[in-house]
Amino acid sequence: MIVPILKQGEYLIASIQSALTDADLVALRDALVAKVGAMRIRGVIVDVTSLDVLDSFASRTLRDLANMIGLRGARTVIVGIQPEVAFAMVQLGLTLEDIPTALDLEEGLLFLASRR
Amino acid sequence: MREKEAQAVPRRSDETVTTLLSELVAHLRETRTVLRQEWAQRITTARLLTAMTEEELFSEATAVYDQYVEALETGTFEALQAYARNLSERIIPRGVETDEVVGIVLLLRDVLARSLFAKYQTDFAKLNRILDAYEPAANRIANTVAVGFVQERERIIREQQEAIRELSTPVLQVRERLLILPIIGVIDPQRARQLTEQLLHGIRATRGKVVVIDLTGVAAMDSSIANHLVQTVEASRLLGATVIVTGLSPAIAQTLVNIGVDLGKMNTVGDLQGGIEEAERLLGYRVAQIAALEEAESRAAG
Numbered sequence: 001m002i003v004p005i006l007k008q009g010e011y012l013i014a015s016i017q018s019a020l021t022d023a024d025l026v027a028l029r030d031a032l033v034a035k036v037g038a039m040r041i042r043g044v045i046v047d048v049t050s051l052d053v054l055d056s057f058a059s060r061t062l063r064d065l066a067n068m069i070g071l072r073g074a075r076t077v078i079v080g081i082q083p084e085v086a087f088a089m090v091q092l093g094l095t096l097e098d099i100p101t102a103l104d105l106e107e108g109l110l111f112l113a114s115r116r
Numbered sequence: 117m118r119e120k121e122a123q124a125v126p127r128r129s130d131e132t133v134t135t136l137l138s139e140l141v142a143h144l145r146e147t148r149t150v151l152r153q154e155w156a157q158r159i160t161t162a163r164l165l166t167a168m169t170e171e172e173l174f175s176e177a178t179a180v181y182d183q184y185v186e187a188l189e190t191g192t193f194e195a196l197q198a199y200a201r202n203l204s205e206r207i208i209p210r211g212v213e214t215d216e217v218v219g220i221v222l223l224l225r226d227v228l229a230r231s232l233f234a235k236y237q238t239d240f241a242k243l244n245r246i247l248d249a250y251e252p253a254a255n256r257i258a259n260t261v262a263v264g265f266v267q268e269r270e271r272i273i274r275e276q277q278e279a280i281r282e283l284s285t286p287v288l289q290v291r292e293r294l295l296i297l298p299i300i301g302v303i304d305p306q307r308a309r310q311l312t313e314q315l316l317h318g319i320r321a322t323r324g325k326v327v328v329i330d331l332t333g334v335a336a337m338d339s340s341i342a343n344h345l346v347q348t349v350e351a352s353r354l355l356g357a358t359v360i361v362t363g364l365s366p367a368i369a370q371t372l373v374n375i376g377v378d379l380g381k382m383n384t385v386g387d388l389q390g391g392i393e394e395a396e397r398l399l400g401y402r403v404a405q406i407a408a409l410e411e412a413e414s415r416a417a418g
Contacts, residue, residue, distance in 0.1 A: 079356065083316030086351035095350045102356035103323055 003028045005035060010042040011112060013105070017050055022057050029065040036074045043112035044069050047105055049080030059094035066099045075115060077101065079108040136249040140232070141189040147231060152181045155220075155227045164219045167210040176203065177220075184224060188253050193260045200264030208269055217265045221258045228254070285311040287318035293325040294395050296388075300333030308344045315348060319357045326395040327352055330388045332363030342371045349382060358398060359383060362391035 001024055006013045012035060014028060032044055046062065048054065054062075066076035077100040081089075089095065102108040144151065156177045159165060165173055179199065187196045204217070232250065236243035284307060288296050297315055318324060329345075337345070349359040361384045364372070372382070385391040396403055 078354075081354045081356075083313070083320055083351070083355065086316060086354040087312060087347065089354060090347040090351045096354060101354050103319070103325070104356075107323075107325075107356055 003031075005031060007035075007039060007041075010040070011109065012036065012039070012041050012044045013047065014045070015047040015049075015105075019051065019053070020058070022061075025058055025061045029061055029068070032065060033068045033072060036069050036072045041074050043074055043115075044076045045105060045108040045112070046076065046078050047080050047108075048078060048085075049082070049104070052082060052085060054081070054085050054089055054094070056092065056094055059089060059096060063096055063099055075100070075112060077108045077111050080104050133249045136246055137188055137191075137253065140246060140250055141185055143231070143235060144185045144188070144228060148181065148185075151227055151231055152177055155181065155224050158223050158227060159220050162219065162223065164216045164223075165207075165212060167207070167212055180220075181224065184228075184257060187257050187260075188250075191253070193256065196257060197260050197264050200261045201268050204265045204268035208265075208272060214262070214266060214269070218258070218262045221261045225254045225258055281307070281310060285314050287314050289322050289324070290392065291396070291399070291401065293323060294328070294392075294399060295319065295322060295324040295326070296328045296330060296392070298330045298333065298388075303334060303337055303341050305340070305344075308341050312344065312348045312351065316351060316355060319352060319355050324357050326398050327357050327359045328362055328388065328391040328395050329359060330362045330391065331365070331368060332388060334363075334368065335365055336367040337371060339371055339375045342368065342375055342377070346372075346375075346377050346382070353381075360385055360391045360394055362386065362388050 001018055003014050003016050069076045079102045102111050156174050183196045183199050187193055290296050352359045385394050
């Protein structure tokens, strides 16, 4: 399952539509990190609204993704984590430290706009 | 010899439990007024059902008496059971206790048994057979009424617990995107779970951006609940909301320090007012008195 990556002005939006394998996640990470440099991107939004589970590999990949993108000069925000997913992640100790999160796509865009 | 047996057999089958009971029922119907009166009087003497007036007591006593006799006659307990439930529903809110209900049913059983003694005192064998028929039925009736009462009570208690649980963790919106969660009283693991659930869903439903959790009304919490609180704060952050915790008591502060909470992650303010002010600042609100604003404006103009 390939995650579509949409470009919107200076931002990239990756909306995950279904459960991803570990390989899909790594592919998403690499594609985003590559495009950030190629397209002069300032912010990346990863929308996980439709995911009903976020395991340790997914959390770590998202964190790596955000840190790699940060090193390439853009910000990342994760949006749309479901309440049950959030609490399950916290109980597993996966708190995505230092990675900005927002309620939904709209909030994510507002967040990125406020940090210009 | 043979004749005797032939005589004895029909006599015994004549007096099956059913016929004995119907004889009994006829007797109870006949003496209804007297026995009912006596029963009501004994209830008053025993100081049972003091929450009810004498008239109420008498009308209930009449209804129970008739249901009782009917249950004896038909051997079915559904009507009595329904009546017991209905009665319980009416009298439980008035503070009637289980022992009072059991007490009055046992009193009725005794009153009726005494009247049987009086009626059959000359025929001891017959009295025995009548009692054989009466006692199991009477015990079942007493049992049915008592169980009905207790079940009704438990149903009410369950309903109330449910209501209290739901009311115990309100998530309130005070401004656009600002939620407060006042917590009062002891937090047990179940309440903590419910609190988290309601808060996270509240954040989603109202698009909350800042949440103030006020713990002024919580004296202390153990470390597992404190951990849960920290997890709730972190989970809220994953949803994109900022949590401000206010009104931490010294005991809770100590618990949080003991479990080694990362204070960089916990946004705490002394009291609820301070918490709401901080939340307003985060949301970009500025709250001022109109008079002060006007004064500042006129000073700027002048």
